[in-house]
Amino acid sequence: MATEERRPLRRWRLGGAVGSLAVLAGCATGGRHAPIDSVIPPNAWVFASFKAPLTIDFNGNPAGSAVKRVEERQVHYFRDFLLTGLSFAWDSATIEKIAREGGINRVSYADYEYMHFLSIFAVTTIRVYGT
Amino acid sequence: MHKSVLVAFAAIVMTAPGCIYYQAPVMPPPGLMFSSTSAPLDIDAEKTPVCAKVGEASSSAFLLNMFAFGDCSIDTAARNGGLQTIEHADYHHLNIMFMYQRFTVRAYGN
Numbered sequence: 001m002a003t004e005e006r007r008p009l010r011r012w013r014l015g016g017a018v019g020s021l022a023v024l025a026g027c028a029t030g031g032r033h034a035p036i037d038s039v040i041p042p043n044a045w046v047f048a049s050f051k052a053p054l055t056i057d058f059n060g061n062p063a064g065s066a067v068k069r070v071e072e073r074q075v076h077y078f079r080d081f082l083l084t085g086l087s088f089a090w091d092s093a094t095i096e097k098i099a100r101e102g103g104i105n106r107v108s109y110a111d112y113e114y115m116h117f118l119s120i121f122a123v124t125t126i127r128v129y130g131t
Numbered sequence: 132m133h134k135s136v137l138v139a140f141a142a143i144v145m146t147a148p149g150c151i152y153y154q155a156p157v158m159p160p161p162g163l164m165f166s167s168t169s170a171p172l173d174i175d176a177e178k179t180p181v182c183a184k185v186g187e188a189s190s191s192a193f194l195l196n197m198f199a200f201g202d203c204s205i206d207t208a209a210r211n212g213g214l215q216t217i218e219h220a221d222y223h224h225l226n227i228m229f230m231y232q233r234f235t236v237r238a239y240g241n
Contacts, residue, residue, distance in 0.1 A: 041234035042192035044199035111204035
């Protein structure tokens, strides 16, 4: 009897815990915590891999086949969630450096690509386009 | 079991807009159950010509934002529309109960 009375409470607790975990996971890895500040398409908390605009001010800049794409640079992120809980990030990807090394004199726009798995491992890629 | 699922779903849906939504310079009020909105991406419209050519590129998220993938980059949008120049850009966001979200970038130019 006592066991049956407890069951609904357990279910509610289970539901609440699942909901809270999902929401927390979403908050921890969702749009607000993506590494880009201007445009973020709907993000995900298990796996995400998307490309999106980095610059959004165009003013008639050359585009498409009129520009050349410069080799991208990546920033990596890794979190050791099992042993230490510490996170590590390395590499640099600045528009200035990418454009200079790629021989671009005038930057038209830039895009980024973001990939992560459970926020344990993430890669942010910057791509610069110009003439 | 039904109640626990309902509680979990309600918790996610009630708090989802702050956690698993998109981000853009201009964001109209979102709909939790259904949302289909368009807004400017490029907000510097000074002396911007109105263009007929448009290119689109999309990225999507599925199942309460468990998975997300796609390509909504400006470069892909411009190439899809055959643009040689970009004058401005808008976006369209579609949300169906957070089971499916689609973010489409629309680039306008010549």
